[in-house]
Amino acid sequence: MPLYHNEDQAMLADTARGFIAEEGNIAKQLRHWRDRNCKDGFGHALWKQMAEMGFTGMLVEEADGGLGMGHVEAGIVLEEIGRNLTPSPFLTSSVLAATALKHGSADLKGRYLPGLIAGDSVFAVAIDETAKHRPERITTRAEKSGNGFKLSGAKSFVIQGASADMIVVAARTSGADDDADGITLFAVPKDAAGMSHDSVRLVDSSMATHTRFDGVELDGDAVIGEIDGGRAVLDAMLLAGRVGAAAEGVGVARGAMDMTVDYLKQRKQFGKLIGEFQALQHRASHLYSEVEIARAVTIKAQQLLDGGSTHAELMASVAKAKVAKTARLAVQEGVQMHGGIGMTDEYDIGLYMKRDRALAEFLGDAFYHANRVAELSGY
């Protein structure tokens, strides 16, 4: 398979680019909701529109009412979301939670997928319990209780946790905190008694929660996949999410780069356009090169994932790490090359810097994934 978009994918990219630039742009979405101190941090109307475009259920199987598309297609949408810094539940709902629900019972699918596909529901995922991504360690416990479970513990930095109609929670049903086995995933509904959220606004204006579970009673049918065998579902979900986050990061990097290169062609100092200075040209060219490479490996990871390759794990971590490094470079060069104006809230380039910071942290930063690359490679 060639490593570029086929005709259908190129068409989808055109559509997504046009639609998200029009409806999901920074003024209409990010600034709009931020300046109104929106509790959700994103707009429900846009989510509904994305459903009408067929985006929200694109990864859902056709048999379940979705479009049955793959991660290349989801990546196309995510890249545009990244480029426009669109606050959207797409990554957590349509990629992470949708991937988990693939492993769910018919009942669970019937309960949650129609709302996702229609753009009426949003979902969150609760995995991490500290300030860093450590899915290897799960201490939140679900004890057997009657026909169901009783969930106790706390999760941190649950993105859009307070707005979510359902949260996919990774909990321990047996074994010790660091065991690979003994994990079970649960679909916890919004109104579950004993679940409480402490909301925090992050640097990029997105909303996250520190979520507590104080003996939350769950039916047995809230289980996604196998009891004690949730690690496989968790891994599948993380894999999809990391590849998705990489695609969004590519969009952030490209957005920041394009804005910066445009600025180099407008701003004059010393009687010249600053883009004439070789010191800046070389840095812009280097950035271009890194962004191209980051994008290539992201598409590679998407294709491997869609093809069910065992190699997808490694390349997903390569992609996540490479994109994290590259988007970081793009936003730093972006702010620097804008000079003083790059430090202002009025100018968008700083918003890219903030988004990159949050996105890179999500599901593991460059250090986490470089380490994973080493481990998966055997050193």
Place this chain on the structure above:
Amino acid sequence: MADLEQFRTETRAWLEANCPPEMREPVRGEDDIYWGGRRATFKNDAQKAWLEACIAKGYTVPMWPKEYGGAGLSAPEAKVLREEMGRINARPPLSSFGIWMLGPALLHFGTEGQKQRFLNEIARGEIRWCQGYSEPGSGSDLVSLQTFGEDKGDHWVVNGQKIWTSYADHADWIFCLVRTDKENKYGGITFMLFDMASEGVTTKPIKLISGSSPFCETFFDNVAVPKSYGDDVPAYVGTINRGWDVAKYLLGHEREMISGADGGERQAAIGAAMKRHAAKTGDDIDPVLRAELAMFDVDALAYAAMGEKFLDEIKVGKAHPAQPNMMKYAGTELNKRRHELMMAVGGSRALEWESEATEGGKPAKNWLRTKANSIEGGTSEVMLNVIAKRILDLPGA
């Protein structure tokens, strides 16, 4: 798709039957490469057998048309062949400037007569070519070149000097940029082809920091170059005085080659091999070095994907025409980093210059050789200039 799978099966079987085990080892040094030419000798029988099998199949130049010695493979087929060769670590049967540089230029600009003659010679490894571009006063600023060909009707008399001419002392023929109009900078260069055995051509090897002498100063003292080698075989490519177009086109291919875009994933990452290497001597890798290796592997595996994407795109005209410059920049800088890390892992052993343990100082010599990667074929700085101008469209670039 089904056809491609069929092709993969056939290719795998063909390689199994034809690629000798000795040719399934990574190239470890210069003497593992077969360059062809009138004076070439084989290192061993396996090298010879492998070359002959590939020539018969058209696999020294798989994508060239069959009538010019290739196999006429489509881009997806060529990719399958590359992947299958990579899978068994098969060495390229033949390496040459003819394959990488002159061939593509002839396919694009050559006459039918030139293609019939020169491409077939290249595909069979009969004639080894060298590249006469750089001059003492004209490196990055190549278009300022001064080597001059005086028009004598049916021939030119060429005088001047080239430098850094790789393997000029082993080459049979040269493709050479010669000024034929002193008044016209870009429109006064002719892309000539001539025999290095011509009277008045002398070469003088230059020793590199790696200790070897792969390149030369090349002097032209009243060299008579006929304008034609026979029916439809002119001694110049393209049009007289329009050689700069050919030169630039060829540079794109040279940069693609030096970029290592076709390196694939297999030999991209080094961390695991470095750990095994260290373990062999009872050593371990320091944590900070391990971290650098991990970051390198991230970049190297990402670049391997970029190489795949670039080749897929360029073969079907989807890549930006200036993209080889980006590839060359990124690929060569990465390769320099790779060898820096290999030297760090190798420690003092890697410093040995002549020892048996290092097969004559291979780690150090290979490390030093990589420093030329970001110079030869256009420097990294020049690549960045070209990206700024042609891709980013920055002003005044």
